[in-house]
Structure formats: C-alpha cells, structure tokens
Amino acid sequence: MAGAKKVRPDLALIPMLPHETLYIGVDVGKFRHVAGFLSRTLLQRHERFEGCPVFAFEQSREGFLAFVDRIREYVPLEQATVLIEHTGHYHKNLEQYLLEWDITVYRIHVQERPKGMTKTDKRDALGLANRLYTQLELGAQVEEKMQLVRRTLSPTQAAQQLRGFMQHRYELSHQRTRLRNKLTAICDELFPEFTQIFHDPNLEVALTFREKFPTPHDIATASLSALRETRVKYFPSEANLLRLQQLAEKTIGINNKDRLRGMKLEQELLIKELHLVQGHLERLDTEITDIVRTSRExxxxxxxxxxxxxxxxxxxxxxxxxxxxxxxxxxxxxxxxxxxxHQTGVTFDRxxxxxxxxxxxxxxxxxxxxxxxxxxxxxxxxxxxxxxxxxxxxxxxxxxxxxxxxxxxxxxxxxxxxxxxxxxxxxxxxxxPSGENPPPPxxxxxxxxxxxxEGSYRSLKPGTQPRKILRLPSKS
Structure with missing residues (x-):
C-alpha cells in the first residue's frame, strides 16, 4: 500500500549469536531496579550503547524472577554477566538471588557521574553494562582502580554469619562510646571531684555508686555502712570512702535544684542504656568468638x-x-x-x-x-x-x-x-575431592x-620454584 509506514522489528528480542556473552548493568534503587542489556550483536544493531534495551523490575521475588526470565529470552543463564554498583544495602538481596541461580556477578564501587551529563536510571544501567563490556569483552584498561569491575563470589559460611554481627557490633561500640562521653560530662558538672577516687567514672563500680548515690548530697549524707555495701570487695578502701564523703560536702558541682532533678534522671537513664549496650556487646562477642575459632579462616x-x-x-x-x-x-x-x-617534577612529592x-x-x-x-x-x-x-x-x-x-x-x-x-x-x-575431609589449615x-x-624466602603459591642463583665463573 502506497504511503504505508514501514514498521521496524523489535530488535530487543532477536536471538543473538551462539555462545555470545550478554553483559547486563543494573542501576539499583530502593524499590525498583533498571537493567541495561549489551552484547556485540545488540551493539551492532542499535549502533550506540545508549540505544540498547533496558528492563525495569521491582525489588521483590516476583520482580527478580521476571528479570531472570528476561535474561533467558536473550541467552542461557550461564552466558549472562551482571554488574551491580555497591550502593548501601539495597543491592544485597539482588546479588544473593543472582548467585543462587549461578549467574556470574561483578561488582563496582559507586561511580561519580561526569558533570553536565544527563542522568537517568536507563543511562546509568546501560553505562554500567558498557563498562562491563569494554573491560571484559574488549580488554580495555582503566586508569583509576576504583573503576575496575571485580568478580563477586558467595561469601564463606563464616563470613555470612559474621557480616551482620560485625556491623551491629560496630554500631553498638559507637553507641557505648557516646553514652560514656555523656556520663563523663554529667559527672564533670555534677560532682567533678568524683574522679579523685574513681579515675574512670564509667567503671562498673563507679557506675554502681553513681546509680545508688546520684548526687554529692546523697554521698555526703549516706552512712559508712551503706557505702561499704556498694563497693566491690575492698575497693574503694575505707580511707577513700571517708575522703569521698569529704569531697562531696565541699564539691563545686551544680547545686541548682531544678538542674539537679534533670541531671539525676538523665544519669539514671544513661546508666541503664549503657548496661543494656554492654550486655548486647558481651553476647555478640561470645557468638563471634565461637564462629571464629571453629572456622578455617x-x-x-x-x-x-x-x-x-x-x-x-x-x-x-x-x-x-x-x-x-x-x-x-x-x-x-x-x-x-x-x-x-602526588608528585610534580622535583618540587613536590608526597x-x-x-x-x-x-x-x-x-x-x-x-x-x-x-x-x-x-x-x-x-x-x-x-x-x-x-x-x-x-x-x-x-x-x-x-x-x-x-x-x-x-x-x-x-x-x-x-x-x-x-x-x-x-x-x-x-x-x-x-x-x-568431594566427600573427603580437608587437611588442617x-x-x-x-x-x-x-x-x-633472613633471606630464605619461598613463595606460598603452589608450583612456584625457588629462585635460582646464578654463579659467575671464577677468574683463573
């Protein structure tokens, strides 16, 4: 029919060459991911990598399954290679799902986009696919090591167990430090002479005294027998207990009643929070020690x-x-x-x-x-x-x-x-061999x-021969 518009075929789903590798870049989002597909055949048909096909899918099992099904429409799964940016924690579920399907996964650090370039999820995904294609297919070298793509393997059993523990322990350690700093600040304002008896006001015995006798007035008016019951074994000594009461009577700390009421409550809550955090850290350390001592690594x-x-x-x-x-x-x-x-000529080298x-x-x-x-x-x-x-x-x-x-x-x-x-x-x-017990590490x-x-170095790499020493013939 004259004047009819010629309809182009859908190039996205045309079968590729046998044994051809499909390179996929995934732009990771919180709720939705975008995957860009690139290969020699797709690049020849679309001319530029920006024109290659993309596929958006949700952060859910149904979305992940749809993504895997879309890959199968191009190539078998063993011919697919995926590149994911490590952005926070949102990539971890997708990475684990792909590794469970034995799909080859590479990772790369978050890349800084050039200024002035249009940024869209589609362009970012295809840019990652193009980076994977140029490095693996074309063997292109990069000047900046942070732009290298690196193969991702499933973590070992010990690493899987320890990852969550260590992240939580790191956060709890920082929280414990903040609580201790706040308690030290309260002690400096409420009863600064307290550190003359307890050099660390956040030791367990010191916290016990601060919890039972929250203000200097409480210490000064307490009976000596009550102070003795609070100490651990014979610390502080009898003389230091008497001195502590004397310091409490003449303290230069805050004596405003309204301020004291607020500081007492704050100190009480902070001590309880610190005990809770310390208990969690002790539980974590026990679990961590058991895992480490039973693993080969x-x-x-x-x-x-x-x-x-x-x-x-x-x-x-x-x-x-x-x-x-x-x-x-x-x-x-x-x-x-x-x-x-950083080096320039002979004038700057650091x-x-x-x-x-x-x-x-x-x-x-x-x-x-x-x-x-x-x-x-x-x-x-x-x-x-x-x-x-x-x-x-x-x-x-x-x-x-x-x-x-x-x-x-x-x-x-x-x-x-x-x-x-x-x-x-x-x-x-x-x-x-499979089924045999490995030797000790x-x-x-x-x-x-x-x-x-001392010079007797031998490489741990298997098959490496010791370095040969050439001896020159002696002069006759």
Whole structure:
C-alpha cells in the first residue's frame, strides 16, 4: 500500500549469536531496579550503547524472577554477566538471588557521574553494562582502580554469619562510646571531684555508686555502712570512702535544684542504656568468638600474633571470599591500605594513604600494627629494623619522627601475609575431592616468617620454584 509506514522489528528480542556473552548493568534503587542489556550483536544493531534495551523490575521475588526470565529470552543463564554498583544495602538481596541461580556477578564501587551529563536510571544501567563490556569483552584498561569491575563470589559460611554481627557490633561500640562521653560530662558538672577516687567514672563500680548515690548530697549524707555495701570487695578502701564523703560536702558541682532533678534522671537513664549496650556487646562477642575459632579462616588469622577474635571476625566479614581478590594489592586497596602519591617534577612529592576503603578495617589494621610493634614477635623486629631507615631521629625530643610510615609498612605486610595464608588454604580446599575431609589449615609460623626475613624466602603459591642463583665463573 502506497504511503504505508514501514514498521521496524523489535530488535530487543532477536536471538543473538551462539555462545555470545550478554553483559547486563543494573542501576539499583530502593524499590525498583533498571537493567541495561549489551552484547556485540545488540551493539551492532542499535549502533550506540545508549540505544540498547533496558528492563525495569521491582525489588521483590516476583520482580527478580521476571528479570531472570528476561535474561533467558536473550541467552542461557550461564552466558549472562551482571554488574551491580555497591550502593548501601539495597543491592544485597539482588546479588544473593543472582548467585543462587549461578549467574556470574561483578561488582563496582559507586561511580561519580561526569558533570553536565544527563542522568537517568536507563543511562546509568546501560553505562554500567558498557563498562562491563569494554573491560571484559574488549580488554580495555582503566586508569583509576576504583573503576575496575571485580568478580563477586558467595561469601564463606563464616563470613555470612559474621557480616551482620560485625556491623551491629560496630554500631553498638559507637553507641557505648557516646553514652560514656555523656556520663563523663554529667559527672564533670555534677560532682567533678568524683574522679579523685574513681579515675574512670564509667567503671562498673563507679557506675554502681553513681546509680545508688546520684548526687554529692546523697554521698555526703549516706552512712559508712551503706557505702561499704556498694563497693566491690575492698575497693574503694575505707580511707577513700571517708575522703569521698569529704569531697562531696565541699564539691563545686551544680547545686541548682531544678538542674539537679534533670541531671539525676538523665544519669539514671544513661546508666541503664549503657548496661543494656554492654550486655548486647558481651553476647555478640561470645557468638563471634565461637564462629571464629571453629572456622578455617578464623584459625588461620588467630595464629598471627596481633589478631584476636574481634579483629579476625572483622577481616573475615569484610573479605567475604578470598577468591574475590586476585592479588594482595587488590586486597590492600579494598581495605583502604593503598598509598596515594602526588608528585610534580622535583618540587613536590608526597605520599599518603587513600581516603577510600572500609573505615572500620582501616582503623583496625593501624591499631594491629601498633600493637604488633610492642610484642615479642617478628613484626616488632621488622619495626625496629625499619625505624632508623624510614623515620628521622630528633635529638631534641630523643625519639624518632615519622613512625607512622613504619607502622603503615607493617600494616601493609600484615595484609599481604593474610592474603597469602587465606589464598593458600582456599587453593588447598579446591583440590580436595568431594566427600573427603580437608587437611588442617596452614597456620602462621613465626619461625618460617623469620627465615623469610633472613633471606630464605619461598613463595606460598603452589608450583612456584625457588629462585635460582646464578654463579659467575671464577677468574683463573
């Protein structure tokens, strides 16, 4: 019929080439996700990645199932690869669902959008699909490591159990610190001389006194026998109890009745909240210790001198699965222990730690390195050996300046050691036939570590041969 408009076929659902990989980027939302589909065939037919098909689905089991069904319309599930941005916690349910279907999932840190670019959920999803396509299909390299896509594997059993525990423990620890700070401020205003007897006004025995005798007047008018019943064993001593009453009689603390009434109630409630938080932390620590000591990763990490159950649990929960990282440098970067160097010509050259990384682990690694430098272990010997080389001795203060450089070096070596031990154990488990019991994990050995430092280094990677030493012929 003349003048009839030619209808284009629906290119989105045209079958692709056999064994062709479908690259999918998912823009994650709170209630709704948008997926963008990209492949060689789709890119040839639509010419630009912005024109490739997209699919919106809800954050629900029905929505996830519809997404998987849409993938099947293009390729079998084993030929699909999905890239998800780690945005808060909204991606976790979708990531878990896709891994249960054995769909290959990659992750990437949240990317900063270029200024002036139109932002829509469709464009973001297709942009992620294009990033996955260029890196995996075309082998394109990126200048910024934060733009790398990384394979996501299901966390180990211990990591699955510890993730929620460690996040909750981190929040409770901060809450406990805030409560203690508030109670200290109340003590400084209500009865500042209290710290002359109890150096820490938030110790259990100190809180017992503050709960039973909330004001200085209550302490000053209390009988000596009532004070004795409140103390723990013989602390405070009889003399300190008498002195406490004397300080309470002459205190410079607040004496306004209206203000005292408000502070008494606030102090009472804060002490109860602190006891509740401390009880929850003790329960969590018991569960965490049991999981760490019965898991292979936990046994390996606990064998290293500065690592305790809480530190080991934090590392396990953060890593998830050691096969998510191909090199020790990737693990260092993920944990935030990667140096950033700013250099221009010969006039400016400065190196510092990157601001990125997992903050709780970053802080914990620093404290671990500081602790290790004070122990009788190989890390302390490395610290003493590197201190004169990396730090500067100051005659005025009779000590070294720049100790943090050495601490940073020790923390980096600890991460490399953790990676080597966990990676070796995972490779050992992968070679164990199904149904057989695996051998015990290889633990940290201080003697082997010392021999490595003395020059007898041998890589933990399987199949690696010791370094050959070439000897030149002697002169005749």
């Amino acid at each position: 936990g046994q390996i990490l606990l064998s290293m001198p500065p690592i305790g159950p809480v530190q080991a649990a934090t590392i396990i929960a953060t890593i998830g699965h050691i096969d998510n990282f191909e090199k020790a440098g990737e693990l260092k970067s993920y944990l935030g222990w990667a140096p950033t160097r 190196t510092k730690l990157s601001h990125r990384g997992v903050r709780p682990v970053k802080q914990m690694l620093y404290l671990m390195a500081v602790r290790a430098a004070t122990l009788d272990c190989e890390w302390a010997r490395i610290y003493r050996r590197l201190l004169p080389r990396l730090a500067t001795y100051d005659d005025r203060i009779k000590d070294y300046r720049g100790k943090k450089k050495v601490i940073g070096r020790i923390a980096g070596q600890m991460v490399s050691m953790i990676f080597a031990l966990l990676k070796t154990d995972q490779e050992t488990l992968s070679r164990v 290889m633990l940290y050995n201080p003697e082997v570590h010392r021999r490595h430092q």
